[in-house]
Amino acid sequence: MQVMLTYLVYEKQHKLRTMMKMHGLGNGPYWIIYYAYFLILSTVYLVLFVIFGALIGLNFFKTNDYGIQFVFFFSFINLQIVLSFLAATFFSKVNTAQAIAYLYIFGSGLMAGSLIRNFLEGGKFPRHWITVLEIIPAFSLYRGLYELSQYAIRASETGNPGIQWSDLNDHTNGMRDVMIIIIVEWLVLLPVAYYFDYAASVGNSSGLLSIIKRLLRKNPTWRRIAVNEVADNDVHVEMEKLDIIKERETVDQVLQQRNSGYAVVCDDLKKVYHGKDGNPDKYAVRGLSLALPYGECLGILGPNGAGKSSFISMMIGFSKPTSGNAFVQDFSIHTDMENIYNSMGVCPQNDMLWEMLTGREHLQFYGRLKSLSGSALDLAVEESLRSVNLLLGGAADKQVRKYSGGMKRRLSIAISLIGDAKVVYMDEPSTGLDPASRKSLWTAVKQAKQDRAIILTSNLQPMSIPSLALGHSCFPSMVAIKPLVLFGIFAAHSMEEAEVLCDRLCIMVDGRLQCIGRPKELIARYGGYYVLTMTTSSEFEREVEDLALKLLPNARKVYHLSGTQKYELSKQQVRIADVFMAVENLKRRVEVQAWGLADTTMEDVFVKVATGAQSSDELS
Template sequence: MEASAAAAASRPPSFATQTNALLRKNLIFQKRNGKATIRLILIPIFLCLLLSVLQRVINNLLDQPRFRCGCKCVDANGTGACQNVCGIQYSTVDQARSCPIQNPTEWPALLQLPRPEYRAVHDPSSVFTGLPDASCRKSESCPAIVPFTGANETISNAIMKNLFTSSTLSNLSHLASVSNVLLGTDVRGASTGFIEPAFVSDQPIYVIRPQCKSSDSDILITVDATDDQKEIKCVQGLPLWRNSSTTINEETFQGYRNGKKGEGIYEITMGYDFQESNEKFLNVLALYNSSYQNNSFIPTLPFGLRRVSRSLNVVSNAYLQFLLGPGAEMLLKFIKEMPKHSTRQAFEFSTAVGPLFFEWVVALLFPVMLTYLVYEKQHKLRTMMKMHGLGDGPYWIINYSYFLILSTLYLVMFVLFGSLIGLNFFKMNDYSIQFVFFFSFINLQIVLSFLAATLFTKVNTAQAIAYVYIFGSGFMAGALIHNFIEGEFPRHWITVLEIIPAFSLYRGLYELGQYAIRASATGYPGMRWGDLNDRNNGMKDVLIIIVLEWLVLLPIAYYFDHASSAGHKSSPLSMIKCVLNKKATSRRINANAIVNEDIHVELEMIDIIKEREVVDKILQQRSSGYAIVCDDLKKLYHGKDGNPDKFAVRGVSLALPYGECLGILGPNGAGKSSFISMMIGLTKPTSGNAFVEDFNIQTDMENIYNNMGVCPQNDMLWEMLTGREHLQFYGRLKNLNGSSLDLAVEESLRSVNLLHGGAPDKQVRTYSGGMQRRLSVAISLIGDAKV
């Protein structure tokens, strides 16, 4: 049995053997760590409950009488009998939102104007021509600028001459009489068309004319819906020719860039590009500043309606008059909202805060996985496993699978429980879309964890930076992605931003939230697969970006992880630095080696010279027959801040036959640890080479580990595993199994006096320092290592 065990241990462990050993160890570790895992999976349930409680509190507040449609007892028949009548006319401002509106008010279509203090004026640093002097802002007499262009300047000018009305205003008295007059306002539009804010605000309504006359002032009209008098002022409309649509676009956004964000500052009224229009057909492009409507402070509220219907109507009339004369026109008498049934006021809190809040919930797994990987790196556990024959492939498969299962359970619990308690964010949207989106992203997040783990050596540093990343990137994504989408930022630039994983996650959650809001408000279904073909839906782009990033980063992360775990390279950054400094370093090494050889050659003892001669003879043979052969092995540490270079190991030549026991003696700093670190692959030699079992330590460390047992200078143990479980894990990596494994474990424990007092089945964290040292020795001896 011992002979068969020794033969098995001498063979390199197969892929399946390594996977089986690591899987068994991880299952034991997770069983001991089960409470923490359960707490992690329960976090989304707790967060969903919190959202549900807040949602119910808000709904209860909105269900109070002050938010229900107002009612009043009215003597409808004149008999003194009281009849309860409800409606907007009996409601407060808070109550009116829930009332039915069977016949919405008809409002004149208005043109959106810049406020008087922001209208475009001449700027010496600007290339835009024809603009008035800036002094008109003080007197609030600046005209409404309308830049235009087209392939045919003559026709474009002829059309624009008919843009503004010059008819008399004396017959204006009610709203119904202003449909033929071009009116504008500088008041923001409402989120619905039930009320036109321009007619209920204190700001005047402007009539836009080619030139303002004295008779155009002090005009009052009656607003039928409120019986209030509304003042009408005149403002000059000033068309200005521009050479291209690009110039108009630049001019349109000039004020927004120069103004203060959030105040809706813009300077240009409207822009038109007549393109190839002629006497036979009209093909006009209307340009306006959509960023004016951006609501940066309450991102989830609907934006104000954009007043573009009058802009299109007035340019159509101008074209008709260009063709047929002044009497031709296309009437736009009014605009009105669709009728509305009675509703119960509600605020979808979970959907409103969803994108940012849910992004943090999903990204919370990133620091958890990163901590796990960096912990094994910080405590050299990954190195210890590698020394006992564990390859990168099995390590990745087992840990990747564990992270994937954990993340999937985490998000399934999140979506499932959120749906059960009624969160519309999950209920309204197709579950298969949610699964594909979340599953794709957690795969990308796992790869990012492996990639980020190569950059850190300390758990605390990794955790701190990970949490700063997920919260900081969440805020940035919420600010940029949301504003760019609603501000109609160029789509390709939004796609570029979504290459950042946190931004793509936010965009996907944002789309799910928007469809849930729409479904809650209108009764339409949430996001379905067919909606991904909608140009305004960014989910399709997000899914493509996430999958492509996963495919690209997976081999990159594997490569960097392999390089950083190889022993002599700690991170991708050090690898790059090593490549950049390789040439200069080699020159310094050679120079120092020559100098030091000249100094010490006469001081070498005879036995050292003889050992070097023996090594030279051995290296000339194809098979040395020696356990270890060291050939002029050196380790040089370069001085920093002006300090000289220091040799830690100065040219060790050594040949050790099988069965020999070598002890290395020397004071602190003599190079003992540095020599052993090079032999076991923790550090790379500066020059020279060594062979273990005829395998080169520069290129064949994986084969060397199959025949080597290492007791590290510092204990590399899992605190939550027992001594027996440690030996079983490393024994399996040495191809031991069944009774052979049990016998080897018993013998190892007995050999270091850990077989009594229940020590084998106690967790290592309960061991004393001496017991941990003995367990490390037992681990190094299990499997009948040749070296």
């Protein structure tokens, strides 16, 4: 039991079972496969155990009827498998499950060994109470072994055969009662274990109280779900931007249609992590509304803690929304996740892989879950391996435990795209990838999005700041680099990836949607200015500031770090020729180490939107 329990809890702890479900493996097939796997292994072990015992001449095996031995051990094996599934429902950590399993096995075994023998041989304990005790599996096992051993002892003394089928009618023999109890327990606990396992897997929770609460809770039947778990004081008064209002109107129109034609629709989705030990609640996602059609890749940008991963977790069934709803191919994430899993591909933020399987075996397994077989499966696996550069150097046939972090990431990307998944989620897919692998990823995603919807979150990449290598060792003040402090020191989004892959981009800050639109639209909306960057020694910083203000009195300083300054200059108020002329005049008076004039980039848009949203939250 301990081995089976460990195996089941390991898959739960590492989200491997959820990963399989997200690619189409239902609870029924999962149970059948693993039940048969455990049963075959246990039966082989049982047969070898009995044969070995008989070959070495143990009377326990030689004298007793082999049919009785097989039925007794086989039925107890089935009971142990069912108990393992049932116990796995209430554990989420392998170490905890192993500790409890060992305590149960040894504790109940010692108690059964001491009590059953004393009760049977003492003759003073009522026999019907002994039968009641045998409801505990360890007691029934020991009682059966006790009866088999007693018949073997008498057989060796008298020369008669051990226990036979006719002996089960003897009232002094408890073997019949034990076998009946084991078989009845097995048949009764089988549907109970399946039901509890199903309830836990649907809610992705393993706590006993959570399961009981979920079983007592009625499933919502309306499309819009209002849950009163969001605090009433979570009211954010702000002037919503037109693009967000338009997106919400689109969602309202789509929800009124029976067949929307949209792949993903999110309706006022919220997620709150309730604080513990006196800590305040954490509002991860605050009223997110989105509508994503087929053939589109939507990029979600945001600083660390913006709510991107929480949003993805809700959409793929890792966590339940606190309120609101979302629909994937018109199926609700509250009630129809089983149907959603059949047409979904996921590249999670953390790789969920079996350490002992190869990359090819992973893709073959998930390809079969996507109904691929034969030559179609082989072709899909080869194409997937080639698209993520895992065919080089025999990497496809190496165990995953020998993979580097980047190789594991590429395999996770290939898994998410194999088959005919209509909706694919990629949570920071390019983390840890080298430029060549990232380029291959872009090509694979572009080809894949033709007939499916893709939601992609962009990961943080190290920022290259040339000014740090220009001879200044002093660390700047926290005020000077406040934008960098807010969004991670010396880090920026891989905007190139977002612009290349995504048809639309949205920026999230503190769980709220700040803007949404095509990259060029966002640049036009939040741009409209040039970025003047200039690096000088610290003693000439004032001259640079005077230059910017002379070009444009309302020029805005957006960056200042150890001699490097950035200013935003309105395109409508400044001519490029004037900028070049002013810089040339400045270079005659002071030493300018480096300077540049650039148009607005998506990275500038992100910093501007995120900084503005953060400042607004601080004021509110």
